[in-house]
Amino acid sequence: MEKAQLVFVLAPAMGHLVSAVEVARLLLNRHDLLSITVLVLNHSSVNSGVRNYVESQRASSSTISNSLRFIDLPKDEHESFSFSSLAERQKPHVKEAVLKITQSESSIDSPQLAGFVIDMFYTPMIDVANEFGVPSYIFFTSSAASLGFMLYVQKIHDEEKFDPAEFKDSDSELPVPSLVNPLPARLPPLLENARRYGEAKGIIVNTFLELESHAIESFKIPPIYPVGPILDVRSDGRSNHQEIMQWLDDQPLSSVVFLCFGSMGSFGEDQVKEIACALEHSGYRFLWSLRRPPPPGLLVSPSDYEDPQEVLPKGFLDRTTKIGRVMGWAPQVAVLAHPAIGGFVSHCGWNSVLESIWFGVPIATWPMYAEQQFNAFEMVIELGLAVEIKMDYRNDSGIIVNCDEIERGIKCLMEHDSKKRKKVKEMSERSRMALMDGGSSHFYLGNLITDVMDNL
Numbered sequence: 006m007e008k009a010q011l012v013f014v015l016a017p018a019m020g021h022l023v024s025a026v027e028v029a030r031l032l033l034n035r036h037d038l039l040s041i042t043v044l045v046l047n048h049s050s051v052n053s054g055v056r057n058y059v060e061s062q063r064a065s066s067s068t069i070s071n072s073l074r075f076i077d078l079p080k081d082e083h084e085s086f087s088f089s090s091l092a093e094r095q096k097p098h099v100k101e102a103v104l105k106i107t108q109s110e111s112s113i114d115s116p117q118l119a120g121f122v123i124d125m126f127y128t129p130m131i132d133v134a135n136e137f138g139v140p141s142y143i144f145f146t147s148s149a150a151s152l153g154f155m156l157y158v159q160k161i162h163d164e165e166k167f168d169p170a171e172f173k174d175s176d177s178e179l180p181v182p183s184l185v186n187p188l189p190a191r192l193p194p195l196l197e198n199a200r201r202y203g204e205a206k207g208i209i210v211n212t213f214l215e216l217e218s219h220a221i222e223s224f225k226i227p228p229i230y231p232v233g234p235i236l237d238v239r240s241d242g243r244s245n246h247q248e249i250m251q252w253l254d255d256q257p258l259s260s261v262v263f264l265c266f267g268s269m270g271s272f273g274e275d276q277v278k279e280i281a282c283a284l285e286h287s288g289y290r291f292l293w294s295l296r297r298p299p300p301p302g303l304l305v306s307p308s309d310y311e312d313p314q315e316v317l318p319k320g321f322l323d324r325t326t327k328i329g330r331v332m333g334w335a336p337q338v339a340v341l342a343h344p345a346i347g348g349f350v351s352h353c354g355w356n357s358v359l360e361s362i363w364f365g366v367p368i369a370t371w372p373m374y375a376e377q378q379f380n381a382f383e384m385v386i387e388l389g390l391a392v393e394i395k396m397d398y399r400n401d402s403g404i405i406v407n408c409d410e411i412e413r414g415i416k417c418l419m420e421h422d423s424k425k426r427k428k429v430k431e432m433s434e435r436s437r438m439a440l441m442d443g444g445s446s447h448f449y450l451g452n453l454i455t456d457v458m459d460n461l
């Protein structure tokens with residue numbers, strides 16, 4: 006049998022990168038004759054979190070085997086940083102890097118280029134794969150239902166001139182094929198990316214059949230490979246956050262509500278005060294990842310506050326010292342894995358959703374941007390796995406969610422023995438089984454490998 010090589014072209018964003026690299030590792034574990042080269046697009050705004058992650062992965066992969074390697078691309082210095090414009094500009098660099106690889110590995114027993122795996126926002130890279138005469142696979146980092154939503158909206162936009170802007174404030178609903186329930190048309194759809202998905206040989210989706218059976222079965226072509234949940238649950242968050250983790254060790258079982266809003270999530274001071282008020286009134290123990298918004302107009306990650314008292318109500322930290330902790334960037338996986346955590350107030354980034362399911366912790370939804378409103382709808386209405394604080398909040402709306410509303414959501418979330426809590430625990434077990442030998446995701450990953458090897 007011949008050796009095969011895949012080239013992964015990935016986005017410099019943690020929410021996309023981590024799961025894609027984990028898929029690469031899973032594929033390599035399953036097939037000895039496969040090797041993978043990872044190209045992470047590079048831009049001057051790429052933050053240190055992404056750079057450190059790539060370096061740590063490079064270091065750990067070179068000590069284990071040479072079947073996974075990371076190649077640096079030249080840094081793009083262009084001011085604008087939209088995913089699609091970056092992909093267009095970086096096409097020549099990707100082509101050059103792949104040419105170098107194929108030229109340096111031209112002996113008979115060198116691996117043959119078998120395809121590209123492309124981040125969901127980088128469809129222009131399909132052109133590069135075509136130039137090499139190999140198939141493309143899209144790596145879709147969100148849910149199968151939202152993939153179906155993107156494909157559906159693209160179709161009605163192209164065929165029926167559907168304009169999402171017209172439905173911004175409307176009460177109409179859309180019959181999205183990947184959902185059982187009609188979706189409020191005001192939930193913002195993502196256009197432009199889906200148009201080229203049909204050209205891919207397949208779409209790898211970070212989900213699992215037992216979670217999204219309706220959505221997964223709603224697709225016709227191209228083939229869908231639901232291989233998840235793909236999570237980096239090996240990372241050791243404990244060592245860098247000893248004090249917080251020890252504090253959690255001292256809290257009773259399922260007693261702490263954890264609040265965390267993803268790699269880009271932050272709130273202005275007025276909203277921070279409402280959250281603080283809700284936490285204090287509810288009386289629940291809490292761990293809150295609170296981050297400073299970047300200056301307006303700058304598309305960079307929030308930073309940690311040197312002193313969060315700047316924005317918290319006066320005396321809040323003193324009054325809540327027995328029941329709560331406020332921190333910056335949190336070791337989310339280690340926190341969700343901790344038995345003291347009883348609920349998670351989340352922005353519903355898809356990785357956070359999957360992590361909460363994996364650890365059996367129910368979510369209260371508070372979406373902020375991108376497809377998070379859709380994820381909140383899916384979790385609350387479609388799957389019945391979450392309670393609602395908000396489903397259609399957007400962080401650029403200027404709306405402040407008040408203390409009472411947040412407190413109600415937290416109380417509902419933290420209720421013991423609720424039906425939702427039980428349902429989430431059951432889904433947690435199913436998520437683990439999906440990855441095991443004979444599980445659904447294990448099966449789909451096998452199909453993907455067969456498909457890749459058949460391309461040679």
Ligand code: UPG
Pocket residue numbers: 019020021146147265266267268269270294333334335336337338353354355356357358360374375376377
């Ligand atoms: N995380 C931490 N500590 C923090 C904040 C985040 O460890 O303080 C981790 C978290 O465990 C998760 C990741 O960072 O693994 C965040 O991923 P996700 O929950 O998906 O949120 P975003 O970073 O916001 O992800 C982007 C989009 C989101 C989309 C996701 C996958 O914002 O809408 O669903 O990518 O496509």
